Amino acid sequence: xxxxxxxxxxxxxxxxxxxxxxxxxxxxxxxxxxxxxxxxxxxxxxxxxxxxxxxxxxxxxxxxxxxxxxxxxxxxxxxxxxxxxxxxxxxxxxxxxxxxxxxxxxxxxxxxxxxxxxxxxxxxxxxxxxxxxxxxxxxxxxxxxxxxxxxxxxxxxxxxxxxxxxxxxxxxxxxxxxxxxxxxxxxxxxxxxxxxxxxxxxxxxxxxxxxxxxxxxxxxxxxxxxxxxxxxxxxxxxxxxxxxxxxxxxxxxxxxxxxxxxxxxxx
Amino acid sequence: xxxxxxxxxxxxxxxxxxxxxxxxxxxxxxxxxxxxxxxxxxxxxxxxxxxxxxxxxxxxxxxxxxxxxxxxxxxxxxxxxxxxxxxxxxxxxxxxxxxxxxxxxxxxxxxxxxxxxxxxxxxxxxxxxxxxxxxxxxxxxxxxxxxxxxxxxxxxxxxxxxxxxxxxxxxxxxxxxxxxxxxxxxxxxxxxxxxxxxxxxxxxxxxxxxxxxxxxxxxxxxxxxxxxxxxxxxxxxxxxxxxxxxxxxxxxxxxxxxxxxxxxxx
Numbered sequence: 001x002x003x004x005x006x007x008x009x010x011x012x013x014x015x016x017x018x019x020x021x022x023x024x025x026x027x028x029x030x031x032x033x034x035x036x037x038x039x040x041x042x043x044x045x046x047x048x049x050x051x052x053x054x055x056x057x058x059x060x061x062x063x064x065x066x067x068x069x070x071x072x073x074x075x076x077x078x079x080x081x082x083x084x085x086x087x088x089x090x091x092x093x094x095x096x097x098x099x100x101x102x103x104x105x106x107x108x109x110x111x112x113x114x115x116x117x118x119x120x121x122x123x124x125x126x127x128x129x130x131x132x133x134x135x136x137x138x139x140x141x142x143x144x145x146x147x148x149x150x151x152x153x154x155x156x157x158x159x160x161x162x163x164x165x166x167x168x169x170x171x172x173x174x175x176x177x178x179x180x181x182x183x184x185x186x187x188x189x190x191x192x193x194x195x196x197x198x199x200x201x202x203x204x205x206x207x208x209x210x211x212x213x214x215x216x217x218x219x220x221x222x223x224x225x226x227x228x229x230x231x232x233x234x235x236x237x238x239x240x241x242x243x244x245x246x247x248x249x250x251x252x253x254x255x256x257x258x259x260x261x262x263x264x265x266x267x
Numbered sequence: 268x269x270x271x272x273x274x275x276x277x278x279x280x281x282x283x284x285x286x287x288x289x290x291x292x293x294x295x296x297x298x299x300x301x302x303x304x305x306x307x308x309x310x311x312x313x314x315x316x317x318x319x320x321x322x323x324x325x326x327x328x329x330x331x332x333x334x335x336x337x338x339x340x341x342x343x344x345x346x347x348x349x350x351x352x353x354x355x356x357x358x359x360x361x362x363x364x365x366x367x368x369x370x371x372x373x374x375x376x377x378x379x380x381x382x383x384x385x386x387x388x389x390x391x392x393x394x395x396x397x398x399x400x401x402x403x404x405x406x407x408x409x410x411x412x413x414x415x416x417x418x419x420x421x422x423x424x425x426x427x428x429x430x431x432x433x434x435x436x437x438x439x440x441x442x443x444x445x446x447x448x449x450x451x452x453x454x455x456x457x458x459x460x461x462x463x464x465x466x467x468x469x470x471x472x473x474x475x476x477x478x479x480x481x482x483x484x485x486x487x488x489x490x491x492x493x494x495x496x497x498x499x500x501x502x503x504x505x506x507x508x509x510x511x512x513x514x515x516x517x518x519x520x521x522x523x524x525x526x527x528x529x530x531x532x533x
Binding site for chain 1: 361368369377
Protein backbone atom coordinates (compact mmCIF):
# COMPACT_ATOMS: atom_id res chain seq x y z
CA UNK A 1 0.00 0.00 0.00
CA UNK A 2 2.60 2.52 1.14
CA UNK A 3 4.88 1.53 -1.70
CA UNK A 4 2.13 2.27 -4.17
CA UNK A 5 1.01 5.44 -2.46
CA UNK A 6 4.31 7.25 -2.07
CA UNK A 7 4.83 7.94 -5.79
CA UNK A 8 1.19 8.97 -5.95
CA UNK A 9 1.76 11.52 -3.20
CA UNK A 10 4.91 12.78 -4.95
CA UNK A 11 2.99 13.11 -8.17
CA UNK A 12 0.17 14.96 -6.49
CA UNK A 13 2.62 17.32 -4.79
CA UNK A 14 5.08 17.48 -7.67
CA UNK A 15 2.84 19.01 -10.30
CA UNK A 16 1.50 21.85 -8.17
CA UNK A 17 5.06 22.59 -6.99
CA UNK A 18 6.31 22.72 -10.57
CA UNK A 19 3.50 25.05 -11.64
CA UNK A 20 4.19 27.22 -8.57
CA UNK A 21 7.86 27.50 -9.47
CA UNK A 22 7.05 28.38 -13.07
CA UNK A 23 4.65 31.02 -11.79
CA UNK A 24 7.40 32.56 -9.62
CA UNK A 25 9.76 32.66 -12.58
CA UNK A 26 7.18 34.41 -14.74
CA UNK A 27 6.49 36.80 -11.86
CA UNK A 28 10.13 37.88 -11.52
CA UNK A 29 10.59 38.09 -15.28
CA UNK A 30 7.47 40.19 -15.78
CA UNK A 31 8.32 42.65 -13.01
CA UNK A 32 11.89 43.07 -14.32
CA UNK A 33 11.14 43.33 -18.03
CA UNK A 34 7.94 45.37 -17.80
CA UNK A 35 9.37 47.51 -14.98
CA UNK A 36 6.23 47.13 -12.85
CA UNK A 37 6.53 49.41 -9.80
CA UNK A 38 6.36 47.82 -6.34
CA UNK A 39 3.11 49.62 -5.39
CA UNK A 40 1.43 47.65 -8.20
CA UNK A 41 3.12 44.26 -7.95
CA UNK A 42 5.82 43.64 -5.34
CA UNK A 43 8.33 40.83 -5.84
CA UNK A 44 7.81 37.62 -3.86
CA UNK A 45 10.90 38.08 -1.67
CA UNK A 46 9.75 41.60 -0.81
CA UNK A 47 6.38 40.17 0.27
CA UNK A 48 8.16 37.73 2.57
CA UNK A 49 10.44 40.52 3.89
CA UNK A 50 7.60 42.94 4.65
CA UNK A 51 5.46 40.10 5.92
CA UNK A 52 8.14 39.23 8.47
CA UNK A 53 8.58 42.88 9.42
CA UNK A 54 4.84 43.24 10.01
CA UNK A 55 4.89 39.81 11.63
CA UNK A 56 3.52 40.78 15.04
CA UNK A 57 0.64 42.76 13.49
CA UNK A 58 -0.21 39.95 11.06
CA UNK A 59 0.08 37.33 13.81
CA UNK A 60 -2.28 39.10 16.19
CA UNK A 61 -4.60 39.79 13.25
CA UNK A 62 -4.50 36.14 12.35
CA UNK A 63 -5.30 35.09 15.91
CA UNK A 64 -8.11 37.58 16.19
CA UNK A 65 -9.68 36.61 12.87
CA UNK A 66 -9.26 32.89 13.51
CA UNK A 67 -11.04 33.42 16.81
CA UNK A 68 -13.89 35.21 15.04
CA UNK A 69 -14.00 32.42 12.45
CA UNK A 70 -14.16 29.70 15.10
CA UNK A 71 -16.96 31.44 16.99
CA UNK A 72 -18.90 32.31 13.81
CA UNK A 73 -18.46 28.84 12.37
CA UNK A 74 -19.46 27.13 15.60
CA UNK A 75 -22.60 29.25 15.93
CA UNK A 76 -23.46 28.58 12.27
CA UNK A 77 -23.04 24.82 12.65
CA UNK A 78 -25.02 24.54 15.86
CA UNK A 79 -27.71 26.99 14.72
CA UNK A 80 -27.85 25.46 11.25
CA UNK A 81 -28.19 21.89 12.48
CA UNK A 82 -30.83 22.72 15.10
CA UNK A 83 -32.81 24.63 12.49
CA UNK A 84 -32.46 21.77 9.98
CA UNK A 85 -33.71 19.16 12.45
CA UNK A 86 -36.67 21.40 13.26
CA UNK A 87 -37.44 21.84 9.56
CA UNK A 88 -37.17 18.10 8.98
CA UNK A 89 -39.38 17.18 11.93
CA UNK A 90 -42.30 19.30 10.87
CA UNK A 91 -43.60 19.90 7.38
CA UNK A 92 -45.47 22.95 8.67
CA UNK A 93 -42.25 24.41 10.05
CA UNK A 94 -40.54 23.65 6.75
CA UNK A 95 -43.22 25.32 4.66
CA UNK A 96 -43.60 28.24 7.05
CA UNK A 97 -40.00 29.01 7.89
CA UNK A 98 -37.94 28.01 4.86
CA UNK A 99 -39.12 30.91 2.65
CA UNK A 100 -37.90 33.35 5.29
CA UNK A 101 -34.55 31.62 5.49
CA UNK A 102 -34.31 32.04 1.73
CA UNK A 103 -35.28 35.70 2.08
CA UNK A 104 -32.57 36.25 4.67
CA UNK A 105 -30.12 34.53 2.35
CA UNK A 106 -31.18 36.74 -0.58
CA UNK A 107 -30.59 39.95 1.40
CA UNK A 108 -26.96 40.96 0.86
CA UNK A 109 -25.05 40.95 4.12
CA UNK A 110 -23.45 44.27 3.14
CA UNK A 111 -26.87 45.90 3.51
CA UNK A 112 -27.52 44.23 6.83
CA UNK A 113 -24.11 45.03 8.33
CA UNK A 114 -24.95 48.55 9.57
CA UNK A 115 -28.11 47.24 11.26
CA UNK A 116 -26.16 44.41 12.85
CA UNK A 117 -23.58 46.87 14.18
CA UNK A 118 -26.35 49.02 15.68
CA UNK A 119 -27.70 45.93 17.45
CA UNK A 120 -24.51 44.19 18.49
CA UNK A 121 -21.99 47.01 18.59
CA UNK A 122 -18.42 47.10 17.29
CA UNK A 123 -16.41 43.94 17.86
CA UNK A 124 -16.67 40.20 18.02
CA UNK A 125 -20.46 40.12 18.51
CA UNK A 126 -21.24 41.76 15.19
CA UNK A 127 -18.45 39.88 13.41
CA UNK A 128 -19.90 36.58 14.62
CA UNK A 129 -23.38 37.50 13.43
CA UNK A 130 -22.05 38.55 10.01
CA UNK A 131 -20.06 35.31 9.72
CA UNK A 132 -23.17 33.38 10.73
CA UNK A 133 -25.28 35.11 8.08
CA UNK A 134 -22.76 34.24 5.40
CA UNK A 135 -22.20 30.60 6.27
CA UNK A 136 -25.30 29.20 7.92
CA UNK A 137 -27.26 28.85 4.70
CA UNK A 138 -25.24 26.14 2.97
CA UNK A 139 -25.41 24.14 6.21
CA UNK A 140 -29.17 24.54 6.57
CA UNK A 141 -29.91 23.97 2.88
CA UNK A 142 -27.81 20.81 2.61
CA UNK A 143 -28.66 19.31 6.00
CA UNK A 144 -32.37 19.89 5.54
CA UNK A 145 -32.20 18.30 2.10
CA UNK A 146 -30.36 15.33 3.62
CA UNK A 147 -32.79 14.91 6.50
CA UNK A 148 -35.76 15.06 4.17
CA UNK A 149 -34.51 12.68 1.50
CA UNK A 150 -34.03 9.54 3.55
CA UNK A 151 -34.58 6.43 1.43
CA UNK A 152 -38.21 5.33 1.48
CA UNK A 153 -37.32 1.69 2.11
CA UNK A 154 -35.31 2.55 5.21
CA UNK A 155 -38.15 4.67 6.56
CA UNK A 156 -40.47 1.69 6.02
CA UNK A 157 -38.01 -0.50 7.90
CA UNK A 158 -38.22 1.82 10.90
CA UNK A 159 -42.03 1.90 10.63
CA UNK A 160 -42.21 -1.91 10.61
CA UNK A 161 -40.33 -1.91 13.90
CA UNK A 162 -42.56 0.86 15.30
CA UNK A 163 -39.66 3.24 15.82
CA UNK A 164 -40.58 6.51 17.50
CA UNK A 165 -40.13 9.78 15.63
CA UNK A 166 -37.12 10.51 17.77
CA UNK A 167 -35.54 7.09 17.10
CA UNK A 168 -36.13 7.60 13.41
CA UNK A 169 -34.39 10.98 13.58
CA UNK A 170 -31.48 9.78 15.69
CA UNK A 171 -30.77 6.39 14.14
CA UNK A 172 -31.89 6.96 10.58
CA UNK A 173 -32.36 10.51 9.33
CA UNK A 174 -29.34 12.10 10.99
CA UNK A 175 -26.77 9.46 9.96
CA UNK A 176 -28.28 9.35 6.46
CA UNK A 177 -27.96 13.13 6.22
CA UNK A 178 -24.28 13.20 7.24
CA UNK A 179 -22.90 13.24 3.67
CA UNK A 180 -25.18 16.19 2.86
CA UNK A 181 -24.25 17.91 6.12
CA UNK A 182 -20.55 17.63 5.30
CA UNK A 183 -21.11 19.04 1.82
CA UNK A 184 -22.72 22.07 3.46
CA UNK A 185 -19.98 22.21 6.04
CA UNK A 186 -17.26 22.30 3.39
CA UNK A 187 -18.93 25.22 1.63
CA UNK A 188 -19.47 26.97 4.96
CA UNK A 189 -15.84 26.40 5.96
CA UNK A 190 -14.65 28.14 2.82
CA UNK A 191 -17.08 31.02 3.43
CA UNK A 192 -16.20 31.48 7.08
CA UNK A 193 -13.01 33.56 6.59
CA UNK A 194 -14.87 35.73 4.08
CA UNK A 195 -17.54 36.42 6.69
CA UNK A 196 -15.04 37.07 9.47
CA UNK A 197 -12.80 39.29 7.33
CA UNK A 198 -15.68 41.29 5.96
CA UNK A 199 -17.13 41.61 9.44
CA UNK A 200 -13.77 42.82 10.61
CA UNK A 201 -13.55 45.57 7.99
CA UNK A 202 -16.92 47.02 9.03
CA UNK A 203 -17.22 46.09 12.70
CA UNK A 204 -13.64 45.38 13.77
CA UNK A 205 -11.91 46.97 16.73
CA UNK A 206 -9.10 48.98 15.25
CA UNK A 207 -6.63 49.10 18.05
CA UNK A 208 -3.47 47.04 18.39
CA UNK A 209 -3.94 43.43 19.41
CA UNK A 210 -7.72 43.65 18.95
CA UNK A 211 -7.41 44.33 15.23
CA UNK A 212 -8.42 41.39 13.05
CA UNK A 213 -6.84 40.63 9.71
CA UNK A 214 -9.60 42.49 7.88
CA UNK A 215 -8.82 45.66 9.77
CA UNK A 216 -5.06 45.18 9.28
CA UNK A 217 -5.70 45.02 5.53
CA UNK A 218 -7.62 48.29 5.63
CA UNK A 219 -4.71 49.96 7.45
CA UNK A 220 -2.01 48.54 5.12
CA UNK A 221 -4.01 49.64 2.14
CA UNK A 222 -4.44 53.21 3.41
CA UNK A 223 -0.69 53.35 4.09
CA UNK A 224 0.05 51.91 0.63
CA UNK A 225 2.10 49.10 2.21
CA UNK A 226 1.55 46.92 -0.85
CA UNK A 227 3.99 44.07 -0.08
CA UNK A 228 2.47 43.79 3.42
CA UNK A 229 -0.97 43.75 1.80
CA UNK A 230 0.06 40.73 -0.24
CA UNK A 231 1.47 39.12 2.89
CA UNK A 232 -1.89 39.69 4.61
CA UNK A 233 -3.67 38.02 1.68
CA UNK A 234 -1.53 34.90 2.06
CA UNK A 235 -2.11 34.92 5.81
CA UNK A 236 -5.87 35.05 5.27
CA UNK A 237 -5.59 32.20 2.78
CA UNK A 238 -4.04 30.14 5.55
CA UNK A 239 -7.20 30.44 7.66
CA UNK A 240 -9.26 29.13 4.77
CA UNK A 241 -6.95 26.14 4.38
CA UNK A 242 -7.10 25.48 8.10
CA UNK A 243 -10.90 25.40 8.15
CA UNK A 244 -11.43 23.47 4.96
CA UNK A 245 -8.67 21.04 6.00
CA UNK A 246 -10.22 20.43 9.40
CA UNK A 247 -13.66 19.87 7.90
CA UNK A 248 -12.21 17.44 5.35
CA UNK A 249 -10.56 15.45 8.13
CA UNK A 250 -13.79 15.42 10.12
CA UNK A 251 -15.75 14.34 7.07
CA UNK A 252 -13.28 11.55 6.34
CA UNK A 253 -13.49 10.37 9.93
CA UNK A 254 -17.29 10.24 9.87
CA UNK A 255 -17.83 8.78 6.40
CA UNK A 256 -14.85 6.83 5.09
CA UNK A 257 -15.93 3.48 6.48
CA UNK A 258 -19.29 3.41 4.81
CA UNK A 259 -19.89 6.16 2.30
CA UNK A 260 -19.31 5.61 -1.40
CA UNK A 261 -17.50 8.94 -1.78
CA UNK A 262 -14.61 7.36 0.13
CA UNK A 263 -14.73 4.03 -1.67
CA UNK A 264 -11.23 2.66 -2.14
CA UNK A 265 -10.48 -0.38 -4.27
CA UNK A 266 -13.96 -1.83 -4.60
CA UNK A 267 -14.50 -5.55 -4.53
CA UNK B 268 -41.01 -31.04 12.27
CA UNK B 269 -41.55 -29.05 15.43
CA UNK B 270 -44.11 -27.19 13.40
CA UNK B 271 -46.23 -30.22 12.55
CA UNK B 272 -46.00 -31.39 16.12
CA UNK B 273 -47.52 -28.18 17.49
CA UNK B 274 -50.25 -28.31 14.90
CA UNK B 275 -51.10 -31.89 15.69
CA UNK B 276 -51.02 -31.39 19.44
CA UNK B 277 -53.28 -28.38 19.42
CA UNK B 278 -55.93 -28.91 16.78
CA UNK B 279 -58.18 -26.51 18.69
CA UNK B 280 -55.77 -23.68 18.05
CA UNK B 281 -56.24 -23.81 14.32
CA UNK B 282 -57.44 -20.26 14.60
CA UNK B 283 -55.82 -18.41 11.70
CA UNK B 284 -52.83 -16.26 12.52
CA UNK B 285 -53.58 -13.79 9.73
CA UNK B 286 -57.11 -13.09 8.50
CA UNK B 287 -58.13 -10.88 5.61
CA UNK B 288 -61.81 -10.18 5.01
CA UNK B 289 -62.90 -8.20 1.98
CA UNK B 290 -59.70 -6.18 2.06
CA UNK B 291 -59.50 -3.46 -0.58
CA UNK B 292 -56.97 -0.73 -1.15
CA UNK B 293 -57.31 2.38 -3.29
CA UNK B 294 -54.37 4.73 -3.57
CA UNK B 295 -56.51 7.44 -5.13
CA UNK B 296 -60.27 7.47 -5.74
CA UNK B 297 -60.87 5.12 -8.66
CA UNK B 298 -57.36 3.70 -8.56
CA UNK B 299 -58.12 0.32 -7.04
CA UNK B 300 -54.99 -1.70 -6.32
CA UNK B 301 -56.56 -4.54 -4.37
CA UNK B 302 -60.18 -5.63 -4.32
CA UNK B 303 -62.01 -7.98 -1.98
CA UNK B 304 -59.13 -10.06 -0.74
CA UNK B 305 -60.25 -12.88 1.54
CA UNK B 306 -57.72 -15.22 3.05
CA UNK B 307 -56.96 -17.01 6.28
CA UNK B 308 -53.47 -18.14 7.09
CA UNK B 309 -53.10 -20.78 9.78
CA UNK B 310 -50.02 -20.88 11.94
CA UNK B 311 -47.14 -22.50 10.11
CA UNK B 312 -48.42 -21.62 6.66
CA UNK B 313 -45.99 -20.43 4.01
CA UNK B 314 -47.98 -18.48 1.47
CA UNK B 315 -46.50 -17.26 -1.79
CA UNK B 316 -48.07 -14.28 -3.58
CA UNK B 317 -47.58 -14.29 -7.32
CA UNK B 318 -49.09 -12.38 -10.21
CA UNK B 319 -48.38 -9.94 -13.02
CA UNK B 320 -46.86 -6.59 -12.09
CA UNK B 321 -49.45 -4.16 -10.82
CA UNK B 322 -51.48 -6.89 -9.15
CA UNK B 323 -50.82 -5.36 -5.74
CA UNK B 324 -48.87 -8.21 -4.17
CA UNK B 325 -46.37 -5.88 -2.49
CA UNK B 326 -49.26 -3.69 -1.38
CA UNK B 327 -50.90 -6.71 0.21
CA UNK B 328 -47.71 -7.42 2.12
CA UNK B 329 -47.47 -3.83 3.32
CA UNK B 330 -51.08 -4.04 4.51
CA UNK B 331 -50.25 -7.11 6.57
CA UNK B 332 -47.19 -5.33 7.96
CA UNK B 333 -49.37 -2.37 8.97
CA UNK B 334 -47.28 -0.01 6.82
CA UNK B 335 -50.44 1.11 5.04
CA UNK B 336 -54.13 0.89 5.93
CA UNK B 337 -56.83 -0.83 3.88
CA UNK B 338 -59.53 1.33 2.31
CA UNK B 339 -62.15 -1.30 3.09
CA UNK B 340 -62.39 -4.66 4.79
CA UNK B 341 -60.76 -5.97 7.90
CA UNK B 342 -57.35 -7.38 8.52
CA UNK B 343 -56.24 -9.19 11.62
CA UNK B 344 -52.77 -10.30 12.58
CA UNK B 345 -52.54 -12.53 15.65
CA UNK B 346 -56.11 -11.59 16.56
CA UNK B 347 -55.54 -7.83 16.48
CA UNK B 348 -54.72 -4.95 14.16
CA UNK B 349 -51.42 -5.23 12.27
CA UNK B 350 -50.09 -2.17 14.05
CA UNK B 351 -50.54 -3.97 17.38
CA UNK B 352 -48.53 -6.93 16.10
CA UNK B 353 -45.14 -5.23 16.47
CA UNK B 354 -42.49 -7.61 17.61
CA UNK B 355 -44.41 -10.49 16.08
CA UNK B 356 -43.51 -9.37 12.57
CA UNK B 357 -40.30 -9.54 10.62
CA UNK B 358 -40.03 -7.91 7.20
CA UNK B 359 -37.50 -8.66 4.48
CA UNK B 360 -37.47 -5.91 1.87
CA UNK B 361 -37.01 -6.00 -1.87
CA UNK B 362 -33.42 -4.88 -1.71
CA UNK B 363 -31.48 -5.74 1.42
CA UNK B 364 -32.24 -2.30 2.84
CA UNK B 365 -29.30 -2.25 5.23
CA UNK B 366 -28.09 0.91 6.93
CA UNK B 367 -24.79 1.62 5.18
CA UNK B 368 -23.24 3.35 8.21
CA UNK B 369 -23.69 0.36 10.52
CA UNK B 370 -21.57 -2.75 10.42
CA UNK B 371 -23.24 -6.10 9.92
CA UNK B 372 -23.73 -6.87 13.58
CA UNK B 373 -25.28 -3.48 14.31
CA UNK B 374 -27.55 -3.85 11.30
CA UNK B 375 -28.85 -7.17 12.58
CA UNK B 376 -29.38 -5.85 16.09
CA UNK B 377 -31.13 -2.66 14.93
CA UNK B 378 -34.72 -3.93 15.49
CA UNK B 379 -33.68 -5.03 18.99
CA UNK B 380 -32.17 -1.63 19.67
CA UNK B 381 -35.38 0.06 18.53
CA UNK B 382 -37.30 -2.25 20.88
CA UNK B 383 -35.08 -1.11 23.74
CA UNK B 384 -33.15 -4.33 24.36
CA UNK B 385 -29.92 -3.73 26.33
CA UNK B 386 -26.70 -3.67 24.33
CA UNK B 387 -25.17 -6.87 25.58
CA UNK B 388 -28.17 -9.10 24.97
CA UNK B 389 -28.91 -7.62 21.57
CA UNK B 390 -25.33 -8.13 20.45
CA UNK B 391 -25.43 -11.72 21.61
CA UNK B 392 -28.66 -12.27 19.72
CA UNK B 393 -27.24 -10.62 16.61
CA UNK B 394 -24.24 -12.94 16.76
CA UNK B 395 -26.53 -15.99 17.04
CA UNK B 396 -28.51 -14.81 14.03
CA UNK B 397 -25.38 -14.20 11.99
CA UNK B 398 -24.08 -17.63 12.86
CA UNK B 399 -27.40 -19.07 11.79
CA UNK B 400 -27.13 -17.52 8.32
CA UNK B 401 -23.45 -18.42 8.05
CA UNK B 402 -22.00 -14.92 8.37
CA UNK B 403 -20.39 -15.16 11.80
CA UNK B 404 -17.02 -14.00 10.49
CA UNK B 405 -18.35 -10.97 8.62
CA UNK B 406 -19.74 -9.17 11.67
CA UNK B 407 -17.43 -6.16 11.57
CA UNK B 408 -17.83 -5.53 7.85
CA UNK B 409 -19.94 -2.82 6.27
CA UNK B 410 -22.77 -3.46 3.79
CA UNK B 411 -20.86 -2.00 0.84
CA UNK B 412 -18.20 -4.68 1.28
CA UNK B 413 -20.69 -7.53 0.83
CA UNK B 414 -22.07 -9.29 -2.23
CA UNK B 415 -25.79 -9.12 -3.01
CA UNK B 416 -26.40 -12.60 -1.61
CA UNK B 417 -24.56 -11.82 1.63
CA UNK B 418 -26.50 -8.59 2.08
CA UNK B 419 -29.73 -10.55 1.72
CA UNK B 420 -28.57 -13.01 4.38
CA UNK B 421 -27.91 -10.10 6.72
CA UNK B 422 -31.34 -8.75 5.92
CA UNK B 423 -32.93 -12.11 6.77
CA UNK B 424 -30.91 -12.34 9.97
CA UNK B 425 -32.15 -8.87 10.91
CA UNK B 426 -35.78 -9.81 10.22
CA UNK B 427 -35.43 -12.93 12.36
CA UNK B 428 -33.57 -11.20 15.20
CA UNK B 429 -36.77 -10.27 17.01
CA UNK B 430 -37.81 -13.94 16.81
CA UNK B 431 -41.02 -13.08 14.97
CA UNK B 432 -44.04 -15.32 14.56
CA UNK B 433 -44.58 -14.03 11.07
CA UNK B 434 -42.00 -13.33 8.40
CA UNK B 435 -43.04 -11.15 5.46
CA UNK B 436 -40.77 -11.21 2.43
CA UNK B 437 -41.16 -8.76 -0.45
CA UNK B 438 -39.42 -10.26 -3.49
CA UNK B 439 -36.22 -10.57 -1.52
CA UNK B 440 -34.20 -12.51 -4.07
CA UNK B 441 -35.40 -10.82 -7.26
CA UNK B 442 -32.07 -9.12 -7.93
CA UNK B 443 -29.88 -12.17 -7.33
CA UNK B 444 -28.50 -14.71 -9.79
CA UNK B 445 -30.23 -18.07 -9.95
CA UNK B 446 -27.62 -20.08 -8.04
CA UNK B 447 -27.58 -17.63 -5.14
CA UNK B 448 -31.34 -17.51 -5.21
CA UNK B 449 -31.66 -21.29 -5.05
CA UNK B 450 -29.27 -21.58 -2.15
CA UNK B 451 -31.02 -18.78 -0.26
CA UNK B 452 -34.35 -20.52 -0.85
CA UNK B 453 -32.99 -23.68 0.75
CA UNK B 454 -31.55 -21.57 3.55
CA UNK B 455 -34.91 -19.95 4.16
CA UNK B 456 -36.63 -23.33 4.46
CA UNK B 457 -33.97 -24.52 6.86
CA UNK B 458 -34.50 -21.44 9.05
CA UNK B 459 -38.24 -22.04 9.00
CA UNK B 460 -37.78 -25.62 10.18
CA UNK B 461 -35.60 -24.23 12.94
CA UNK B 462 -37.82 -21.37 14.06
CA UNK B 463 -41.30 -22.30 12.90
CA UNK B 464 -42.49 -18.89 11.77
CA UNK B 465 -45.39 -18.34 9.41
CA UNK B 466 -44.34 -16.82 6.12
CA UNK B 467 -45.82 -14.65 3.40
CA UNK B 468 -43.64 -14.31 0.37
CA UNK B 469 -44.02 -12.07 -2.70
CA UNK B 470 -42.24 -13.36 -5.78
CA UNK B 471 -42.10 -13.20 -9.56
CA UNK B 472 -40.64 -16.67 -9.81
CA UNK B 473 -42.93 -19.67 -10.18
CA UNK B 474 -40.12 -22.03 -9.17
CA UNK B 475 -39.47 -20.08 -5.99
CA UNK B 476 -43.18 -19.98 -5.13
CA UNK B 477 -43.57 -23.74 -5.54
CA UNK B 478 -40.33 -24.64 -3.81
CA UNK B 479 -40.99 -22.55 -0.70
CA UNK B 480 -44.66 -22.42 -0.07
CA UNK B 481 -47.47 -24.54 1.23
CA UNK B 482 -49.98 -22.46 -0.77
CA UNK B 483 -49.74 -20.09 -3.70
CA UNK B 484 -52.07 -17.13 -4.12
CA UNK B 485 -52.29 -16.15 -7.77
CA UNK B 486 -53.43 -12.56 -8.20
CA UNK B 487 -54.87 -10.85 -11.25
CA UNK B 488 -54.06 -7.23 -12.02
CA UNK B 489 -56.09 -4.01 -12.33
CA UNK B 490 -57.63 -4.39 -9.86
CA UNK B 491 -55.73 -6.96 -7.86
CA UNK B 492 -58.01 -9.88 -7.06
CA UNK B 493 -57.46 -13.44 -6.00
CA UNK B 494 -57.43 -15.45 -9.21
CA UNK B 495 -56.62 -18.80 -7.67
CA UNK B 496 -55.45 -20.35 -4.43
CA UNK B 497 -53.31 -23.41 -5.09
CA UNK B 498 -52.16 -25.95 -2.51
CA UNK B 499 -48.60 -27.13 -2.89
CA UNK B 500 -48.83 -30.56 -1.34
CA UNK B 501 -45.15 -31.37 -1.10
CA UNK B 502 -43.73 -32.59 2.18
CA UNK B 503 -41.53 -30.46 4.43
CA UNK B 504 -38.62 -30.40 5.02
CA UNK B 505 -37.94 -29.81 1.37
CA UNK B 506 -34.50 -30.26 -0.11
CA UNK B 507 -32.68 -29.29 -3.28
CA UNK B 508 -33.30 -32.84 -4.54
CA UNK B 509 -36.99 -32.07 -4.71
CA UNK B 510 -36.36 -29.81 -7.69
CA UNK B 511 -35.90 -32.84 -9.89
CA UNK B 512 -39.01 -34.68 -8.75
CA UNK B 513 -42.08 -35.14 -10.89
CA UNK B 514 -44.58 -33.83 -8.34
CA UNK B 515 -42.61 -30.63 -8.04
CA UNK B 516 -42.81 -30.17 -11.80
CA UNK B 517 -46.50 -30.94 -11.71
CA UNK B 518 -47.02 -27.97 -9.36
CA UNK B 519 -44.74 -25.77 -11.45
CA UNK B 520 -46.98 -26.48 -14.43
CA UNK B 521 -50.14 -25.86 -12.42
CA UNK B 522 -48.99 -22.47 -11.16
CA UNK B 523 -47.70 -21.51 -14.60
CA UNK B 524 -51.04 -22.44 -16.20
CA UNK B 525 -52.87 -20.38 -13.63
CA UNK B 526 -50.64 -17.37 -14.33
CA UNK B 527 -51.24 -17.75 -18.07
CA UNK B 528 -54.96 -17.78 -17.56
CA UNK B 529 -54.63 -14.54 -15.59
CA UNK B 530 -52.84 -12.93 -18.51
CA UNK B 531 -55.36 -14.23 -21.02
CA UNK B 532 -58.23 -12.88 -18.98
CA UNK B 533 -56.61 -9.46 -18.93
